[in-house]
Structures are given as C-alpha cells and as structure tokens.
Amino acid sequence: MATVHAGPLGDTTDAPRIVREVLAQLFGPPEDRGFAVRLWDGSREPATSAGDLPFTLVLRHPGALRRMLLPPSELAMTEAYLRGDFDIEGDLPAATGLADRIATALVHPAALASLVRLRALPRDTGAASATSGRARFAARWPVHSQQRDAVAVRHHYDLGNDFYALWLDWNMVYSCAYFPTGSESLEQAQLAKLDLVCRKLRLAPGERLLDVGCGWGALIIHAARHYGVHALGITLSPTQAALARERIMAAGLTERCAVAVCDYRGLAPAERFDKIASVGMIEHVGRPQLTGYFATLRRHLRPGGLLLNHGIVVHPGAAAPGRLARRLIGAGSFIQRHIFPDGELTTTAEVLAAAEPGGLEVRDVENLREHYVRTLRMWLARLEAATPEAIAMVGEPTFRAWRLYLAASAHRFGIGQIGVVQVLFSRPDATGRSCLPLTRAYLYTS
Numbered sequence: 001m002a003t004v005h006a007g008p009l010g011d012t013t014d015a016p017r018i019v020r021e022v023l024a025q026l027f028g029p030p031e032d033r034g035f036a037v038r039l040w041d042g043s044r045e046p047a048t049s050a051g052d053l054p055f056t057l058v059l060r061h062p063g064a065l066r067r068m069l070l071p072p073s074e075l076a077m078t079e080a081y082l083r084g085d086f087d088i089e090g091d092l093p094a095a096t097g098l099a100d101r102i103a104t105a106l107v108h109p110a111a112l113a114s115l116v117r118l119r120a121l122p123r124d125t126g127a128a129s130a131t132s133g134r135a136r137f138a139a140r141w142p143v144h145s146q147q148r149d150a151v152a153v154r155h156h157y158d159l160g161n162d163f164y165a166l167w168l169d170w171n172m173v174y175s176c177a178y179f180p181t182g183s184e185s186l187e188q189a190q191l192a193k194l195d196l197v198c199r200k201l202r203l204a205p206g207e208r209l210l211d212v213g214c215g216w217g218a219l220i221i222h223a224a225r226h227y228g229v230h231a232l233g234i235t236l237s238p239t240q241a242a243l244a245r246e247r248i249m250a251a252g253l254t255e256r257c258a259v260a261v262c263d264y265r266g267l268a269p270a271e272r273f274d275k276i277a278s279v280g281m282i283e284h285v286g287r288p289q290l291t292g293y294f295a296t297l298r299r300h301l302r303p304g305g306l307l308l309n310h311g312i313v314v315h316p317g318a319a320a321p322g323r324l325a326r327r328l329i330g331a332g333s334f335i336q337r338h339i340f341p342d343g344e345l346t347t348t349a350e351v352l353a354a355a356e357p358g359g360l361e362v363r364d365v366e367n368l369r370e371h372y373v374r375t376l377r378m379w380l381a382r383l384e385a386a387t388p389e390a391i392a393m394v395g396e397p398t399f400r401a402w403r404l405y406l407a408a409s410a411h412r413f414g415i416g417q418i419g420v421v422q423v424l425f426s427r428p429d430a431t432g433r434s435c436l437p438l439t440r441a442y443l444y445t446s
Helices: 012-027 065-067 072-082 096-104 107-118 146-157 161-167 186-200 218-227 238-250 288-297 322-329 333-338 348-358 369-385 387-392 397-413
Strands: 035-036 055-059 086-090 208-212 231-234 257-261 272-281 301-314 361-367 418-426
Touching: 012 065, 055 369, 055 397, 065 086, 065 272, 065 301, 065 361, 072 086, 072 096, 072 238, 072 397, 086 146, 086 397, 096 208, 161 238, 161 387, 186 218, 186 361, 186 397, 208 218, 218 231, 218 257, 238 257, 238 272, 288 301, 288 348, 301 361, 348 361, 348 418, 369 387, 369 397, 369 418, 387 397
Parallel strands: 035 055, 208 231, 208 272, 231 257, 272 301
Antiparallel strands: 055 086, 301 418, 361 418
C-alpha cells in the first residue's frame, strides 16, 4: 500500500484540506471553476450535482495533485494522467484546457508564492514512475536527417494498422475530414475530403500524381479510381505501405497505383509528376528544412503543374502566455515524447515564405480548422467506444496517451491555437501559364 506524506503544513489528515486550498488558488472557488472535482475519499466540489458541468476532475489518491503540478510542466501533468494519478469524467477536450489555465495563473509574479503552497501538497510514495508503456524514442542521427525521420515515423506507426483501424474511417484517412454540410458521417466526410483534394488539383485521366506521405493509400486509390490518374504514394512506414499495397490489389488498381517506402528526398532525380499532393506531411519536415522541402517538390513537378499542401499550422499568437509560462509549461513535450517525435508546427506565413521564393505561386489558401475539430471529436468517440480492444492491443498507458492526444488536439483547434490549411501552388511554365481556370467554381463541382 502506498504511504502518504503530507507537506510541512500538516499530517495525513490535512491532505484533503491542503488539496482544496491549492485548487482554490489555481482555479478559484468551486462555484466559479466551471468543472467539478472529486477526491480520493469520495468528497466532491461543488457538493451539489455536477450534471450541468462539462467534466469532473477525479484525484485518485492524496498525492495526485502534487504529481500533476510538480514540477509545473506539461509533461508532469500529462504523465500523471497516463499513470492514472487522476482521471477525467465527461468532456476530455474541454478538460485539457486546464493546462492553459495553469499556465495563465503562473504568469503573474504573485503566483510564484503559490508554488510554495504547492510544496505542501501530500506525497504518495507508492505511485508508479512515469511511463507511456512504450520505449522512449531515441535516435543517434541529426534531427530531420533521412535516417532519423524514418525512425521517428516508424515509432509513430509501429502501434500497428489494427490500432488505427479501430478509430479511423473505413478508408483509414489519417488527416482532417471535410464536412460540406456539417451532417456527414466520418466516412462521408473523409470521402468528401479526398474528392476536394482531387478537384483542387484538377486531376485528369492519364496524369501522374505523387502523394507525399500517402498513409494507407486512400488518396491514390480514390484518384486512380475516380479520376483516371497514375499515382505513386510514398511513405516511411513499411506497415502502412504493406496495407496500402493490399488495398490497391483488392481494388484492381495495380497497373495505375504504386506505393514505395521512400523519403521525399530519395525520389529519383528524373521523376516528374503533373500533380503533387502533400497531406499531413509538412508537420514532420521541420522549420529549417521547409525551403528545401518545397524546392524538392517543385523539381519533381512539371511546368504548368499543381501542388496541394495540406498541413497543421500554429497561430502566431498561440504560445503559452508569457516567458515564465512557456518555460514552466514546456508546450509540446508530451507529443514529442509520447506521440510523434521531432514533429514541429509552423505558421501559414512560414509555409508561404518557404515555398514562393523557389518558384511556386500561391493560387488558393483555405483554413479547415473547424472541420478538424469535428474530425478529432469523431476519432476520439470511436477510440473511446473501442476502449477494451485498444487497451488489449497497446496497453492502458498508451491508450490513455492517444485519448489525451486526440482530446487536446480537438481543444487546441477549437480555441484557434492551431489550424489546418490547404494551400494550392502552381509551377507556371516558361510563359507564365498555369492550368487553372479564371474562377474558383471548379473547387465545388464534383
């Protein structure tokens, strides 16, 4: 049994009182917090029914709040959740906003005094050490070298195709869906997104399409089947490529679709494509490599061709408030350690600034942020509905990591910290011609 030690301001009987005092310092009185709290002894704040509140923070043992808040960092809080020190009942995306509230509370110099009070929180010496249930990512190569990028991608996808199939749509599209009316199912919205990408690229029979970061092959299969193109998809994940090839064969498209395990920098120099799609790839390129990334894609794009870049971007003002909060909270460390190593978000302006000097011309920019909120909430609901199966596949800590990742992402998209932007570029030919019509009406005509 775990041994509980209170801080210097009381013995074990003081633990509930001290925890309540710290909660009040951080979040205000119970009636003003906007969420409920239930302690390990069954007591709750507010004492009345919390049915009209979005979620309940459940502290599983006396040392849970200390494990969440000390040291004050995103990683401490998230790993306390992965261990099961605390739980959330109700709307998990809304609950992930607690980290923002703590960061805001710590900006003001007066808040430093509250850190002294945090030291009085009880300890639970029997609590388990932090772990996600997976080996920590490690690579000896430079960040965003071809070798290290391959290891990082495989770290993400080595959970297995069956895990992703639990909560993605039937086509296993692992990027933002598109909801033309808002009433679509996930399957319908993902098909609509695939078609939107194809329409923006103005795909035509006989053209060559390159899909950079092709996942399980949904886009190239859709483009070959419905638009008559010859498509090559590249991925760094052998498990993705194996399933994509199976799906291509099942669709009878082996003469028009192929998948290669290949870095975008490893394409044959002579390879040329009429159209290029990069969906959910740029997040893993790295800021210093952006200019080279777009230059490489331009070299493989025929004059007069089109490139669609679809990627998550960060709002320029979305950093945690204040230098102190940024230093303490360390935003991004959870995803770096537990979800996708070496991932990095850039702003829309940085994307455009990296692409245009190399000869790509911006023709259309569309932010699909609200669509990703819907997508992530649907993914989260599907994952939660498959909880027993997911835990059996990957273990409870890793399941909790992914549940938290999807919920936190839905929250960040919802409040506008991050967005997802589709940018259509053209590579004009020597006369300045592109293959685009005078209006954008074609974007909305199937």
